[in-house]
Amino acid sequence: MEEFARLFIELIEASRSHEHYRDVECINLIASEGLKSPAVRxxxxxxxxxxxxxxxxxxxxxxxxxxxxxxxxxxxxxxxxxxxxxxxxxxxxxxxxxxxxxxxxxxxxxxxxxxxxxxxxxxxxxxxxxxxxxxxxxxxxxxxxxxxxxxxxxxxxxxxxxxxxxxxxxxxxxxxxxxxxxxxxxxxxxxxxxxxxxxxxxxxxxxxxxxxxxxxxxxxxxxxxxxxxxxxxxxxxxxxxxxxxxxxxxxxxxxxxxxxxxxxxxxxxxxxxxxxxxxxxxxxxxVASLEMKLFGRELAEQTVRNAQTAGQYLYEHGVKVLGEDKGFTRSHQLAVDVREWGGGKRVAEDLEKANIILNRNLLPYDNQNNRENPSGIRIGFQDVTRRGFRESDIKHLCDLMLDVIKYKRKPEEVKKDVIELKKQFNKVEYGFKSVEEALKHLQKYVKVC
Ligand SMILES: Cc1ncc(COP(=O)(O)O)c(C=O)c1O
The missing domain is CATH 3.40.640.10 (Type I PLP-dependent aspartate aminotransferase-like (Major domain))
Known part of the structure; x- marks a missing residue:
């Protein structure tokens, strides 16, 4: 029972810590992860x-x-x-x-x-x-x-x-x-x-x-x-x-x-x-469908704009973002070749130390067996966009990333700035704060009981 109790406590503590770490302290740039509104939660x-x-x-x-x-x-x-x-x-x-x-x-x-x-x-x-x-x-x-x-x-x-x-x-x-x-x-x-x-x-x-x-x-x-x-x-x-x-x-x-x-x-x-x-x-x-029906266009357009802004900014600051002749992206993602800066593993791990979370990624021209240290990183902008980042905030975030990517500052130092930046974006936009608010919004279309 002692072993069971130890494991149980560890499980609860890790679950609580995770919520704070990823939701409050980190900036999430994983392209495959979404952000739910308070109403969806x-x-x-x-x-x-x-x-x-x-x-x-x-x-x-x-x-x-x-x-x-x-x-x-x-x-x-x-x-x-x-x-x-x-x-x-x-x-x-x-x-x-x-x-x-x-x-x-x-x-x-x-x-x-x-x-x-x-x-x-x-x-x-x-x-x-x-x-x-x-x-x-x-x-x-x-x-x-x-x-x-x-x-x-x-x-x-x-x-x-x-x-x-x-x-x-x-x-x-x-x-x-x-x-x-x-x-x-x-x-x-x-x-x-x-x-x-x-x-x-x-x-x-x-x-x-x-x-x-x-x-x-x-x-x-x-x-x-x-x-x-x-x-x-x-x-x-x-x-x-x-x-x-x-x-x-x-x-x-x-x-x-x-x-x-x-x-x-x-x-x-x-x-x-x-x-x-x-x-x-x-x-x-x-609920998420209703939010997308009402705010989806604005959210999608800003997401793509943010991704393109980051592409341009990182590129202008000497980082090889793929697709430069095509405006870098038309989706929420960027693909970045970071071989010059130690490869995908080093960059993703150092950004993680700075509380910026994204994933290393194989690029189309990579040796596809080199999953451990591929050339690239993939960056997704759907989470930060929904938290309210506009173009100038994206550039500020890119500056923090560049500090880490280009070895300008230690990741642990950058982390303090990342936590500060995250504090300014602790709301979820383009959605409802509660189910009640969503229902109230619909009152103009139908009688809500
Ligand atoms: C193109 C594509 N299809 C399917 C999936 C699998 O989706 P799920 O994680 O919901 O199983 C993914 C996951 O990232 C994906 O990128």
């Missing part, structure tokens, strides 16, 4: 009974509840239906599935469903080295779990994007059932329109993984995958989209071809890959 704490419940069953072709195999679903069915209808409204589509517990789960169900519908086990996707996610790859979920044969698109390192002409040839030759676009290192919109025709020609479905950029899409920037020709959009709900950790799939039911794929994807969600779908996140998805 409040509804998550409020849903503790829902957190214990199940609702296994089938959905209809609007993504709404069709059949459930548990009792006690009186309100759960309303919650599920409202969440799915809110998401469809926000992303302007007529089908969605919100039962996915993560972006990886969304990819699993989508890839599995489409490969069942097409009876084709080939998927064409951007190479891992170009920033694709491990779940797309032969070495990850797609290859090792689903047994898909993975064929890579051609990536143009200079353009930092998929080479359209060469990739058309690859798709035509491979005749896959799925073409997947979207990435984890994602600076510029992918060529959906340009690859749509050949994808259709070979009878494949076009999947767009919006895990990173869902919040930008909700805000009407970066790109609009469904309008550009994607058949399915898969995503996380907790990166630039500032909701609870979870996933979703979007699509447009416009013909019998989509109907058979949607049915197969839904089957891949339940019964094939989910039992408990973490229901308690659904009200929070609704």
């Amino acid at each position: 409040e509804i998550m704490q409020f849903c503790m009974d829902l957190e214990s419940r199940y609702s296994e069953g089938e959905n209809d072709l609007q993504g709404r509840v069709k059949a459930r195999y548990y009792q006690g679903q009186k309100y759960i069915t309303i919650i599920e239906n409202c969440a799915v209808d809110i998401v469809k409204n926000l992303f302007n589509c007529n089908w969605a599935d919100v039962r996915l517990v993560s972006g990886t789960h969304a990819n699993l169900s989508t890839f599995k469903g489409i490969s069942m519908a097409t009876r084709n086990r080939k998927m064409v996707v951007a190479p891992l080295s170009s920033g694709a996610h491990i779940s797309h790859d032969y070495t990850g979920l797609a290859g090792q779990v689903l047994g898909l044969e993975i064929i890579n698109l051609i990536y143009d390192v200079n353009e930092l994007n998929i080479d359209v002409e060469k990739s058309i040839h690859i798709i035509r030759a491979a005749r896959p059932g799925i073409v997947t676009l979207g990435a984890s290192l994602f600076l510029f919109p992918h060529p959906i329109r340009e690859l749509k025709e050949v994808t259709e020609e070979v009878g494949a479905y076009l999947v767009y993984d919006a895990a990173h950029v869902l919040g930008l899409i909700a805000g009407g920037v970066f790109q609009d995958p469904l309008r550009e020709g994607a058949d399915f959009v898969t995503a996380s709900t907790h990166k630039t989209f500032p909701g609870p950790q979870g996933g979703l799939i979007l699509g447009e039911l416009k013909n019998s071809r989509m109907e058979s794929a949607i049915k197969a994807v839904q089957h891949a969600v339940f019964p094939l890959s989910a039992s408990n779908v973490h229901l308690a996140r659904l009200p929070a998805v609704g």
Whole structure:
């Protein structure tokens, strides 16, 4: 019991310390992490009974509840239906599935469903080295779990994007059932329109993984995958989209071809890959969706502006930011080559000592086995933007980063300034302070009881 007690105390202390460390003392620049508003946090704490419940069953072709195999679903069915209808409204589509517990789960169900519908086990996707996610790859979920044969698109390192002409040839030759676009290192919109025709020609479905950029899409920037020709959009709900950790799939039911794929994807969600779908996140998805409907454009535009401002500033101060001839980025991210300053490992670790948190990252031209010390770092601006950083604050933050990157000051010294800077940004903007405030805001549209 003594060992148990020691471990328990350590667990509680670390949990408390973590909240203070990352939320209060650090500046977060991890590109895959979101920031929830107080209203989203409040509804998550409020849903503790829902957190214990199940609702296994089938959905209809609007993504709404069709059949459930548990009792006690009186309100759960309303919650599920409202969440799915809110998401469809926000992303302007007529089908969605919100039962996915993560972006990886969304990819699993989508890839599995489409490969069942097409009876084709080939998927064409951007190479891992170009920033694709491990779940797309032969070495990850797609290859090792689903047994898909993975064929890579051609990536143009200079353009930092998929080479359209060469990739058309690859798709035509491979005749896959799925073409997947979207990435984890994602600076510029992918060529959906340009690859749509050949994808259709070979009878494949076009999947767009919006895990990173869902919040930008909700805000009407970066790109609009469904309008550009994607058949399915898969995503996380907790990166630039500032909701609870979870996933979703979007699509447009416009013909019998989509109907058979949607049915197969839904089957891949339940019964094939989910039992408990973490229901308690659904009200929070609704609150985050409302915030994006109201403030999403402003938030997305400022996020991209902040990323571009940092790109320009770091570049002008002698750091090699990728994509300088294209304005550095059109998303929330920057990719920076820091070989000259000791490499990705040294820079990320020293910034961490200064309480600036980001990740080392392989760049497209790196030896892809060199995960330990890649050339790059990836910087994401969605968190600081939501905390209220504007261009001048971003430049100030960049100065602190430059002090560390260029060995001008010891990280421990810079840390004091980082903590001071963070103190000035202790609110979350572009969202609601409480659920009550969100409801009050809606009073002008409908009668709120
Ligand atoms: C492009 C892409 N797809 C999928 C995922 C997986 O998302 P999740 O962490 O929600 O499983 C990620 C994670 O960062 C990603 O970058």
